[in-house]
Amino acid sequence: xxxxxxxxxxxxxxxxxxxxxxxxxxxxxxxxxxxxxxxxxxxxxxxxxxxxxxxxxxxxxxxxxxxxxxxxxxxxxxxxxxxxxxxxxxxxxxxxxxxxxxxxxxxxxxxxxxxxxxxxxxxxxxxxxxxxxxxxxxxxxxxxxxxxxxxxxxxxxxxxxxxxxxxxxxxxxxxxxxxxxxxxxxxxxxxxxxxx
Ligand SMILES: *[C@@H]1O[C@H](CO)[C@@H](O)[C@H](O)[C@H]1NC(C)=O
Ligand SMILES: *[C@@H]1O[C@H](CO)[C@@H](O)[C@H](O)[C@H]1NC(C)=O
Ligand SMILES: *[C@@H]1O[C@H](CO)[C@@H](O)[C@H](O)[C@H]1NC(C)=O
Numbered sequence: 453x454x455x456x457x458x459x460x461x462x463x464x465x466x467x468x469x470x471x472x473x474x475x476x477x478x479x480x481x482x483x484x485x486x487x488x489x490x491x492x493x494x495x496x497x498x499x500x501x502x503x504x505x506x507x508x509x510x511x512x513x514x515x516x517x518x519x520x521x522x523x524x525x526x527x528x529x530x531x532x533x534x535x536x537x538x539x540x541x542x543x544x545x546x547x548x549x550x551x552x553x554x555x556x557x558x559x560x561x562x563x564x565x566x567x568x569x570x571x572x573x574x575x576x577x578x579x580x581x582x583x584x585x586x587x588x589x590x591x592x593x594x595x596x597x598x599x600x601x602x603x604x605x606x607x608x609x610x611x612x613x614x615x616x617x618x619x620x621x622x623x624x625x626x627x628x629x630x631x632x633x634x635x636x637x638x639x640x641x642x643x644x645x646x647x648x
Contacts, residue, residue: 471495475640477514483590485512487637493624494608498525502634507598508575509634513606514588519545521610523587526558528603529571529596533629536560538605539570543580543587544613552613553578553589565616572596600634 474488474497485499496515503509513525526540535558542554542565554567555578576592595602606628609619619625 471497474499475638479512483512484640485510486640487634488640489630489632489637491606491628491630493627494523494606496523496525496606496608496628498604498606498632498637499640500634500637502595502600506594508592508594510576510590510592512588512590513541514586515606515608516586517582517608518585518610519549519582520612521608522612522616523589523606523608525589525606526570526604527572527593527596528605528629533603533605533631535605535607535629538603539572540605540607541570541578541580541589541591542616543582543589544611544616545582546613549582551580551582551587553580554613554616595634602632602634603629604632605629 471490474490477497486501488497488499490497494515496513499512501510515523517523522542522544524540524542526538528534528538531537539557543551545551554565555570556563556565556568557571573594574591575594578589578591580587580589607619607625609617611617
């Protein structure tokens with residue numbers, strides 16, 4: 453392998469580590485979203501269309517991951533910005549490669565991951581897919597408290613369905629939380645930003 457000058461290598465690594473602009477992401481035509489946010493950790497992005505009539509948001513969460521790992525996205529309805537108390541959707545793969553989702557409220561830093569309620573309504577329950585080295589979770593959420601600002605969390609770690617293992621507890625895995633304003637974000641279609 454040819455040796456690259458140090459400056460060139462630094463540039464390459466910088467480019468590789470930066471999350472792509474969420475507006476450049478591709479979705480199938482029946483999964484179009486009006487807004488997005490490039491999240492500050494784990495290369496993840498959030499996409500959504502907010503429906504004020506019924507206070508719901510059609511959401512996609514996308515994050516890169518190895519096929520032998522899991523990703524999760526959720527909302528903390530009670531205790532501010534943090535893991536414990538969050539209702540989360542975990543996407544992982546079975547040995548066959550089939551993608552499954554688990555919904556749970558994280559009751560502690562060693563959660564039981566019991567597949568059950570999220571603690572908020574999902575009029576369209578979550579599904580997930582794995583393609584191009586990334587998981588995408590699709591879900592429609594009735595925004596808790598009819599509030600367009602929510603404390604959101606996301607995560608990535610090792611393990612497959614039925615054998616989810618703990619995520620790392622350093623670096624970006626401790627920075628993966630953010631208050632999201634569903635009326636803000638980046639407009640994916642500036643000329644078409646109203647409600648259709
Ligand atoms: C949500 O709040 C808005 C503004 O206060 C209100 O107009 C709307 O009816 C509420 N929607 C639901 C589903 O509670
Ligand atoms: C969790 O429960 C839902 C609804 O019954 C089901 O579709 C899903 O496959 C379950 N997930 C796991 C990981 O068992
Ligand atoms: C909420 O409103 C949107 C826009 O009118 C509609 O497409 C969607 O089906 C509604 N969702 C629910 C769960 O009623």
